[in-house]
Amino acid sequence: MQDKNNKDNNFFNKNPLVTFAIFSVVIILLFKTIVGDTQGTNENVAGASKRAKSINYSEFKSLISSKQLKKVDIGQSYIKAYGSDSLSVYTTRIVPGDTKLIEELEKQGIEYTGFSETNWFTEMFGWLLPFLIIIGIWMFFAGRMQKSMGSGILGMGNSKKMVNSEKPKTKFDDVAGVEEAKEEVQEIVDFLKFPARYVEIGAKIPKGVLLVGSPGTGKTLLAKAVAGEADVPFFSVSGSSFIEMFVGVGAARVRDLFEQAKKDAPSIIFIDEIDAIGKSRAAGGVMGGNDEREQTLNQLLAEMDGFGTDTPIIILAATNRPEVLDQALLRPGRFDRQVLVDKPDFEGRVKILKVHVKGVKMDEDVELEEVARLTAGLAGADLANIINEAALLAGRKSQKTVKQSDLFESVERALAGLAKKSRRINPKEKKIVAYHESGHALLAETTKGAKKVSKVSIVPRGLAALGYTLNTPEENKFMMQKHELWAEVDVLLGGRAAEEVFIGEISTGAGNDLERATDIIKSMVQTYGMSDVAGLMVLEKSRQSFLGGGMQATREYSDKMAENMDEFIKTSLKARYDTVLVRLEEYREAIEDMVKLLYKKENITGVEVREIITAFEKKNNIDSKVTKVVDEIRDELEEDAKMADEAKDVEEKSDEK
Structure with missing residues (x-):
């Protein structure tokens, strides 16, 4: 676990683009160092330890006319000149268009020759450099893919990067408006805390609990509260995360997920939107287009049968489409308990509003009961959004507290839409x-x-x-x-x-x-x-x-x-x-x-x-x-x-x- 944390906190692993940029700059600097400065400054003379002195072209022509040069080496872009005292070495850039240079050198009797500014090593390196960069990029991203996807073909199959592993601090007190659902999952908390009590008496705790409810009713929050009350690891993953374009990857990820949960048992596995992988297999196409999803579902069914009733691992799943789930998932021994997380009634809405106003400065005249009466049929997420919208409205008006009128306006926004004050009607x-x-x-x-x-x-x-x-x-x-x-x-x-x-x-x-x-x-x-x-x-x-x-x-x-x-x-x-x-x-x-x-x-x-x-x-x-x-x-x-x-x-x- 410590090694995993070190990898996750490594600067180069967390910043792949920065790592690639540093890698590229190092290669370019290395290449420039080997090739050398084409201007000829500070270049060592072959066979000598003296440093060349850079002069301008006019000084070079003066040295020729005064016969102070013994030898001249002419390259593609610059010239090396050796003094008649055999101690001085000069370099200068070639001026394009000077066609009389050779004539002047012959006239003064100065020896001249041509030379190549490159060597076989730099030429070869110049040819190989693009291939080295391509290979480096491929190795870099292949390594990243393997780290993120685990073992198997191309490293795919690992679910560590998909799974959010934590110990939630959410408690049942943070979940309001779903009292019946909380009662249903209370015994799961007790089992995770004291598993021996149930094993000794011969009771079999449900392996899986399916949370069913409309969007926004608090299914995920309730699952976190179960883990928070039991103080056990909480492995949460979305159902769609198991599906990949490669057949077999989803099944491998399911296996890996259950292996992690067993190592940290007692624990809770939470699969959100399980209908993404748990749809009825009878609805599959005849051409085998759903093989990946079906294999993932089969592996999930096998894993849920793979540990006994005394294993302190509970699987929670959430969906708002239970009618599409495969019947094999819902049979006793798998998801053998279904808990309805319904929209709250009046008392539930009042409790939810009280939870969400914590930390929000409310005016003394605010009556949450009136807001609850106006919001029949809304889910907990809708009520949370109403409180937040009211706070934003109050802040926009530079108020110190949220007033009842702000809450009413927020309710209207949720039910009827935003007021179009700029729309003028005749x-x-x-x-x-x-x-x-x-x-x-x-x-x-x-x-x-x-x-x-x-x-x-x-x-x-x-x-x-x-x-x-x-x-x-x-x-x-x-x-x-x-x-x-x-x-x-x-x-x-x-x-x-x-x-x-x-x-x-x-x-x-x-x-x-x-x-x-x-x-x-x-x-x-x-x-x-x-x-x-x-x-x-x-x-x-x-x-x-x-x-x-x-x-x-x-x-x-x-x-x-x-x-x-x-x-x-x-x-x-x-x-x-x-x-x-x-x-x-x-x-x-x-x-x-x-x-x-x-x-x-x-x-x-x-x-x-x-x-x-x-x-x-x-x-x-x-x-x-x-x-x-x-x-x-x-x-x-x-x-x-x-x-x-x-x-x-x-x-x-x-x-x-």
């Missing part, structure tokens, strides 16, 4: 948006089963929204009743209906609302069995990914059923739309008051919306009468639509006869 469009959003808000507050309003805004946010109505449920909902689905449809239609009632003309702003409303009614028919069109039949079998992933649906119904379904969706939307129009007509004055306040403030809270509606109902003494009347009208319209469908079916049957 008064006409602003009026349309104000009535549109007021229609949504009114229906949300006066329809049974609808989500209550938290905020209404006509400030553009996100990519295309010119305004928005923020509806947040009071708590996480895992199922919806039929009346709640119809209520959501009514709220979605409220914006389009408000444009028709108060503007007199519809716009393109309700496109997304109509799409969502259509999808809700279609699901009621196809999937939930909430209509008479198909009864309890399920028309589409959907293979939905776990925790909100993509959906693949296969159509299993006739064209006639499709026509009936289309007619039902169209009729239902029309019926709901008519009831919404009635509701808006009855609450016309409340809508106008809401629009005036929106024009003035651009943002109004759910409390202000409810105050406007309550004041209107008290003024007109229609406390609950309107809602009851509208519900009765809605029931009548639904009954009429049902009777129309039955009459149509009878007519079609008679035509067939």
Whole structure:
């Protein structure tokens, strides 16, 4: 281990580019030293120990004319001249274009000859130098590859560089909002601390624990907390790190990983995103394109069977796609326990917020409970980001503490997008948006089963929204009743209906609302069995990914059923739309008051919306009468639509006869 640390701290290993630069400079300097200075300065005369004196060309010509030279050696770029006293040696550079030099030397009777400025060694070295540099570079990078990838073909297979080995300091107190998951892994901590207690009694601790949850729910944090509580080495690696282009490398890395864990047992191996290597082998291609992944998975399965239940090594893995995992991974004896790390409820969100505000200076008026109510459905990572965004907003305003308004603005950013304050909309469009959003808000507050309003805004946010109505449920909902689905449809239609009632003309702003409303009614028919069109039949079998992933649906119904379904969706939307129009007509004055306040403030809270509606109902003494009347009208319209469908079916049957 000490030798490994020395290699990791070595300057040349940590800085390969600097090492290569030093290597190149040394070779160049060595070459220059051997070749010598082409200017001829400070050069030793062959066969003499005297140093040559460098003179300019004019002095050299003067020595010739005064007959003070005995011999001259002429090279390609410079000249050596020997004095008549046999003691002086001069060098000078050749001046190009002097064609009379030889004539002057012959005229003065001075002996002259030519010489080569290079020798066989330097010429050979000049030819070999490029090859030496190429070989040096190849050896350098080959050595780096071998060190980083370990043994085997080209040194591949070692996982030391992929694995993050540490002893985390994270404790269970740092993990909030997932109390049930913490209870499930608590016995693993106890086993790692006191393995003999379980071995003596004959208990078999689970070999592997699969942490399943949406992105950001804290799976990795929980795994670190297990290692931190047990105070054991924690080997963490990503599933994609095992896969290489060479077949067999992933399997070798799996073997190496388990060897490291066994040497440091008791220990924990954590494989994040295990679906990268653990996908079902039944989904592989027939041409063998997934051989590398399958071999890696096979090796992982073999390694998990390779140590006994008394070996104090626990394998933790995390994924948000458990439906794609190979069944061999999930059988007892491997990942025999699955722990759901779900999105937190209200109490969990409060605890998570309290964890993340540690170290952040919060104002005295901050109420984290209010933030938790607005963030239903968000994961722990989202809540951490909200706290950080609020701190950044406070710092941008040069505040000393984070205020409640900063937290609310951060929540809006997370749910609705960044405010586009620079996007200016003309008064006409602003009026349309104000009535549109007021229609949504009114229906949300006066329809049974609808989500209550938290905020209404006509400030553009996100990519295309010119305004928005923020509806947040009071708590996480895992199922919806039929009346709640119809209520959501009514709220979605409220914006389009408000444009028709108060503007007199519809716009393109309700496109997304109509799409969502259509999808809700279609699901009621196809999937939930909430209509008479198909009864309890399920028309589409959907293979939905776990925790909100993509959906693949296969159509299993006739064209006639499709026509009936289309007619039902169209009729239902029309019926709901008519009831919404009635509701808006009855609450016309409340809508106008809401629009005036929106024009003035651009943002109004759910409390202000409810105050406007309550004041209107008290003024007109229609406390609950309107809602009851509208519900009765809605029931009548639904009954009429049902009777129309039955009459149509009878007519079609008679035509067939």
